[in-house]
Amino acid sequence: MSQTDKTPSSTEEGHAPLIEHLVELRSRLLRAVVVVLAIFLGLYAFSNDIYQFVADPLLKLLPAGSQMIATEVASPFLAPFKLTLVVAVFIAVPFVLHQAWAFVAPGLYEQEKALALPLLASSVLLFYLGAAFAYYVVFPLLFAFFTQTGPENVTVMTDINAYLNFVLKMFLAFGIAFEIPIATFLLILSGATTAQSLATKRPYIILGCFVIGMLLTPPDIISQTLLAVPMYMLYEVGLLMGRLVKRKREEREEREDATEE
Template sequence: MDNDLQQPLITHLTELRDRLLKAVLAILLLAVALFPFANDLYLLVSEPLLKHLPAASSMIATEVASPFLTPFKLTLTTAILLAMPVLLFQIWAFVAPGLYQHEKRLLFPLMFTSTALFFLGILFAYFAVFPLMFGFLTQAAPAGVAVMTDISHYLDFVLKLFFAFGLAFQVPVLTILLIKSGISSRQSLRQKRPYVIVGAFVIGMLLTPPDVISQTLLAVPVWLLFELGIMASRFLPQKPNQTPVSS
């Protein structure tokens, strides 16, 4: 009996190991391919700040290994992001056999949408938020203070904001899951709209620098994406004991 129980467990662990190895291999291959362009990647990421630095200023490296380690860290992070479709496919292939058919129909679109929204959040931060935010922050420096940002600190700051905006753009997926699981309803979420708006600005205050521009540029999309999630939930199939709620 014990052998009968151990055999499926060993089979699942072996499959999990194989899929993890494939995911790690995809990341390593992308990292190796991107490594020759590490400095170019960093230049691309730092461009929103460099455009707003005074003519006599530049970015600096305060640690001996920073000129190498910082672009390398960015390259590895970029490789993980680019390998996300492979990672998600491996996760899907591992869990799909244990799912019901209706769960499969819901999970795959949600995984695809969640990934697309995460990348959209990163692009929004880079093209819409960074130019305004760095323009404000560099101009806010007191007289006599030279703005010379450390490359390692800048990368940590940028990655934090990328991650914050990527997560914030998951609001439609979270909204749909709340409604689909029955934890909440469209009507209930609409009634909570004022609290969601306040919460969006609180999140913007906690995750972005202390300036109104960047806080608003995070809070407003969170609110709009919440509304998008409510509208998209109207297209979810209704359970037999559910009656559609008009919007």
């Protein structure tokens, strides 16, 4: 067989794994989309109830005679629709991450799998906790402040679409902020920095938490503090976790070295 005849065959063999990976990736993306759509269709009949639940922290604090309003023609339909879709994605996150894990897991070592899976589960749980903290702790305090500090001759009547954009931004901000322990833990574990080095930078971390709180929340000291303080506390949790795991890993390596000797 000539060299010319061999070349196409070898090229096809080289491309085969890539094509297989792309096909698998497409399959897992389609599964994730189908699950999100299925959850969305199941929730759509309750879209107004879901919006009512999300708006409840503000509705409870509106002055007598006030209510939420829709300033755009399509807002009464689009706002609950958009919220229901976001909730569907929110609920489907574990399944979506499972599909991502199933795609990348075959290429990982056993030690990496043992570490990655708990971190993945913890990151999902922390994101949910951040959103729950925003809803049950931050919103009541924040909306109480907003509704009570306005001029007496101004009636608070919030647009439903503007309110939805505001709360979604807050959910996302607190969900991401609650991932700080994972980020801190990974920085220590990967060797990018040390627990001792991070501990000496506490004043800068505190300042950074308040700067992030200022950027991600409305321009008031209450919401900034409600985001900055949990961020710093979670940073300390990540620092503690990193120290413990790093110490255990070093002790295990010392025992293995002693055994080899």
